Amino acid sequence: MTGIVIVVHAPLGDAMREFAEHVLGDGAGQMAVHDIQPDETPDDRAPAVLRDILAADSGAGVLVLTDLIGATPANIAKRAVADAQAQGTQCALVAGLNTSMLLRALTSRDRSLAETREKALAGGVQGCLRVD
Secondary structure, eight states: OOEEEEEEETTHHHHHHHHHHHHHGGGGOOOEEEEEOTTOOHHHHHHHHHHHHHHHOSSSOEEEEESSTTSHHHHHHHHHHHHHHHTTOOEEEEEOOOHHHHHHHHHTTTSOHHHHHHHHHHHHHHTOOOOO
């Protein structure tokens, strides 16, 4: 099963976890969440994110989700993913986290890492629609 790690601006991570549990109940499964505070740096938090990536890997790899590319949480995630890959852990990093992306990732995590990543990306894009 693909592991899921979320690295985002606080308090989005806890809100995303609560959302997933509300919608999926027990189907939300295990995921690690890192809510990055405004004063934290990649040096501060990347080691903890790396520990959670390594812990989340059950052999199928880990999908790391972040909110805004180029921002501190994404930079922390990018560093931790690179360190995990250097240690032999399969990882994929996806930016632009939204609720549709998270639900698709969680409901597709029984697939390969590549398939879970693609399902998450598709969910994120397909969840953005003009309604009027």
